[in-house]
Amino acid sequence: MTAAQRRWLLLAPAVAILACVAAGPLLVMLVYSFLEPGEFGGVRPAFSLDAWFSVLFARDMFDPEIVEPNIAHLAILWRSVSLALQTTLVCIVLGFPTAWFIATRPRGTRELWLFLVTIPFWTNLLVRTFAIQEVIRNRGLVNTLLMQAGVIDEPIQMLYTDFAVLVGMAYVFLPLMVLPLYAAMERVDRRLLEAARDLYASRWRMFREVVLPLSRPGLVAGSVLVFIPAIGAWVTPRLLGGGRNLMLGNLIELQFGQGRNWPLGAALSMTLLALVLVALLVYLRAVDPDTRRRDHG
Amino acid sequence: MTTDTPATVRVAGLTRVFGDGGHAVRALDNVDLQVKGGEFFTLLGPSGCGKSTLLRLLAGLERPTAGTVHIDGRDVTALGPDRRPVNTVFQQYALFPHLSVADNIGFGLRMLGWSRSDRAARVYEMLALIQLEGLAARRPDALSGGQQQRVALARALAPAPRVLLLDEPLSALDVKLRREMQDELKRLQRETHVTCVFVTHDQDEALALSDRVAVMREGRICQVDTPAGLYEAPADAAVASFVGDASFLEVELLDTADGQATVRLPGGSVVRAVLAAGGTARGGDRVTAMVRPERVQVGAPGDGALEATVEEARYEGGTTRLRLCLDDGTTLFARAGAAPAWQPGARVGVTLPDGALRVLPA
Amino acid sequence: MADTGRSAVTRIPGFTAAALLTFVLLYVPIATLVVYSFNAAPSMSRWDGFSLQWYEAALQNRQVREVALRSLWLALAAGTMATLVATLAALATVRGGRFRGRTMIHALINQPLMVPEIVTGVALMVVFSVVRVRTGYDGMAYLVLAHTAFCIPFAYLPVRARLETLDPTLAHAAADLYASRVRAFLHVTLPLLWPGVLAGFMLAFVISLDAVVITEFVKSAGQDTLPTWMLGQLRRVVTPEMNAVATLLLGVSMLAVTAFFLLSRRRG
Known part of the structure; x- marks a missing residue:
């Protein structure tokens, strides 16, 4: 047996499983997005661009010649992108100082702090989402405390709003921001900071001119790692958002359920995938020069 | 370099304690020091002697536990590193990896609010000074070690600091490059007239570069003198052994007068020696005397006052370093001419001329 | 101070x-x-x-016991399969240098990490619905297969990382000492690789235990796992019993993560 044959033999099980259960179904979805919907779900084997058309556009109910933007879809697309970006932003604001804090601990205690960040991450998604529910529901921790303190008389409605979705996603995805940031910051030589201060930089300028640019690869990686699951979120908006606070993931589910429009669901899935790919491309373009530079250093 | 220039750096009672309670370490213990304007001043000592801590306290990178730092007569003890007119060349350079050579050199100027055109002119001037005009756009990691070293120097010199601090800047270079950079450093200092405080554990480097050297040990300063002064007139055995080669002999002090002493050597012969200041020994005491290898004369057996056996002969190109064992067991280092015939095991006669021995305080 | x-x-x-x-x-x-x-x-x-009344209630709830057990054995089965398959794949990609198709293999292995779960979920639902109709089979194999695929990249990462730190000359040295290739693997490579394999399994196990979106779309009636059961419950009025169930699940995850942490720290 040659080395190449042995290699492919070792790879065969993984390739077979992934081809059948990961890559294959995606191709099926791509094909379905170009077919006509079946009457009770499913598809009819006839080529059609209707599904892709209705991702962004709609025809007037009375006069099919009139084409207008699909307001409902656009609103959901916008909410998904906007919530994913807001989640990323919140994660940056909280994750950056956290990662820096960990990276500047003495070597021995760093692993412990990192461990503390990872524990919630590996905790079941539903457990964490449920925990957020417990905190923000009308009779939850925050409202109970505020009412007992006499700050408010009536509970503030937080659960089942966009705000709840944002809080939930930021909570769930925060470790994805902290870990790559930490990895980048850990490489930063402390003497560079001292050099900046020695060269007349205030603490703030030291942060802006040295810490921030040197953490950039981690910042970009973290942002992509948060943005991708956030834009495709399905559980969090389902549990924390209200019935009208749909995100793209929920819209996709709808097409395969009550909507009974599989081609549209497939087209929306491909749209979501395209958004993810755009984020990945942004990441690759942003990180490439840095990785090259780091390899030399 | 006139001696009446006011001190650029004045340090008084400077103390730095790390940790607290039972684990407290006095890295720097009540140090007083004056560095004159335009001087190349070196802090020399083994690792852990407090020299780097002292430098960091001058830079403002650390706060002293007690004591004051004055620069140009101004008390800067409470000021951060960004408010002190000093710049540092860091060990391993600490060049900003995300900035070009030009941006590295211009960093301090940018923080000081210089205009773009002023900055460009100054950066160009500095690049010319370090003779790296062609590399302005490079990133630091595309430079050789020696080039990085020069950029670090230029970056620290660009804002025209009153004092340039150098923290073992040459330790990362190989021997040949280190020699070159020593010359380069001297040239830069001559051209810029900047006061330099230089930290090193390498005594050759300290002697070669400095106007004055402070020898440090365990957080204290043992002696401050010119390189020649340190070599010829070390204050105590610790300084003598740290700066240059030295051998130590137990001798009997016979008489003292005017900084001169008469001593009896182990073999019984009597020679005149120099008496170091601060000693309290009197006639009749057993004292330690120091001698430099090049003052020891080696000849045929029976040729001198002492008899010894050659234990090791190391040819060093031009001279041979001999390790001798006197008959009473004392080790003595000597330096003999080009390639003498002595092999380990050979018997030799040793002469210590008048004035070669230096009686050290106990 | x-x-x-x-x-x-x-x-x-x-x-x-x-x-x-x-x-x-x-x-x-x-x-x-x-x-x-x-x-x-x-x-x-x-x-x-x-x-402890909510724990009592939770543990006496037949439904909770049933879905929890299903989750556990599903995670065990999928975690084991994913680790096995991923270890073989890691041996093929780390050893023996670059080869044609390496980038594609990496893309394939990491695909479940990059594609949003909801997309994978509905895609699997569509494909499996066809298979279900054609074969008439409606058992747990769909879930095991889906979880295995989803866990492969997670099992692959620690094994690969471990393998990269191993000195390949060790296996060569063993071969020099007349060990056959198989014996060299069993006696030299595998024992050194073992912490990575265990860490990979821990990750895969936790990921499978956590997987809710894919499970929700692949399962058929009566195949609820703990996460999908909770998903159904959380939309309704929640009793404190849920706190007890969540805390127990939290405990299991923490145990697995601590084990993973300790395993991946251990040096070879």
Whole structure:
């Protein structure tokens, strides 16, 4: 047996499983997005661009010649992108100082702090989402405390709003921001900071001119790692958002359920995938020069 | 370099304690020091002697536990590193990896609010000074070690600091490059007239570069003198052994007068020696005397006052370093001419001329 | 405090406070959950003292026991398969240098990480619905297969990382000592690789235990796992029993993560 044959033999099980259960179904979805919907779900084997058309556009109910933007879809697309970006932003604001804090601990205690960040991450998604529910529901921790303190008389409605979705996603995805940031910051030589201060930089300028640019690869990686699951979120908006606070993931589910429009669901899935790919491309373009530079250093 | 220039750096009672309670370490213990304007001043000592801590306290990178730092007569003890007119060349350079050579050199100027055109002119001037005009756009990691070293120097010199601090800047270079950079450093200092405080554990480097050297040990300063002064007139055995080669002999002090002493050597012969200041020994005491290898004369057996056996002969190109064992067991280092015939095991006669021995305080 | 000098100069104002606040924010919800799972009162508005009644209720709930067991054996099965397959793949990609198709293999292995779960979920639902109709089979194999595929990249990462730190000359040395290729693997490579394999399994196990979206779309009636059961419950009025179930699940995850942490720290 040659080395190449042995290699492919070792790879065969993984390739077979992934081809059948990961890559294959995606191709099926791509094909379905170009077919006509079946009457009770499913598809009819006839080529059609209707599904892709209705991702962004709609025809007037009375006069099919009139084409207008699909307001409902656009609103959901916008909410998904906007919530994913807001989640990323919140994660940056909280994750950056956290990662820096960990990276500047003495070597021995760093692993412990990192461990503390990872524990919630590996905790079941539903457990964490449920925990957020417990905190923000009308009779939850925050409202109970505020009412007992006499700050408010009536509970503030937080659960089942966009705000709840944002809080939930930021909570769930925060470790994805902290870990790559930490990895980048850990490489930063402390003497560079001292050099900046020695060269007349205030603490703030030291942060802006040295810490921030040197953490950039981690910042970009973290942002992509948060943005991708956030834009495709399905559980969090389902549990924390209200019935009208749909995100793209929920819209996709709808097409395969009550909507009974599989081609549209497939087209929306491909749209979501395209958004993810755009984020990945942004990441690759942003990180490439840095990785090259780091390899030399 | 006139001696009446006011001190650029004045340090008084400077103390730095790390940790607290039972684990407290006095890295720097009540140090007083004056560095004159335009001087190349070196802090020399083994690792852990407090020299780097002292430098960091001058830079403002650390706060002293007690004591004051004055620069140009101004008390800067409470000021951060960004408010002190000093710049540092860091060990391993600490060049900003995300900035070009030009941006590295211009960093301090940018923080000081210089205009773009002023900055460009100054950066160009500095690049010319370090003779790296062609590399302005490079990133630091595309430079050789020696080039990085020069950029670090230029970056620290660009804002025209009153004092340039150098923290073992040459330790990362190989021997040949280190020699070159020593010359380069001297040239830069001559051209810029900047006061330099230089930290090193390498005594050759300290002697070669400095106007004055402070020898440090365990957080204290043992002696401050010119390189020649340190070599010829070390204050105590610790300084003598740290700066240059030295051998130590137990001798009997016979008489003292005017900084001169008469001593009896182990073999019984009597020679005149120099008496170091601060000693309290009197006639009749057993004292330690120091001698430099090049003052020891080696000849045929029976040729001198002492008899010894050659234990090791190391040819060093031009001279041979001999390790001798006197008959009473004392080790003595000597330096003999080009390639003498002595092999380990050979018997030799040793002469210590008048004035070669230096009686050290106990 | 004498030791403030060194860090003081490079400290960024506010960062320590913000970091500590973040840690508080991370742990307050979890702590709330755990604390109220021991509350005798059925509501958060008051604390009636310590009680294990919700745990009793949860453990006596037949449905909870059933879905929890299903989750566990599914995670065990998928975790084992994924680790086995991923270890073989890692051996093929790390050893023996670059080869044609390496980038594609990596893309394939990492695909489940990049594609949103909802897309994978509906895609699997569509494909499996066809298979279900054609074969008439409606058992757990669909879930095991889907979870295995989803777990492969997670099992692959630690094994690969471990393999990269191993000195390939060790296996060569063993071969020099007349060990056959198989024996060299069993006696030299595998024992050294073992912590990575275990760590990979831990990750795969936790990921499978956690997987909710894919499970929701692949399962057929009566195949609820703990996460999908909770998903159904959480949309309704939640009883404190759920706190107990969540706390138990939290405990299992923490055990697995601690094991993973210790395993991946161990040096070869």
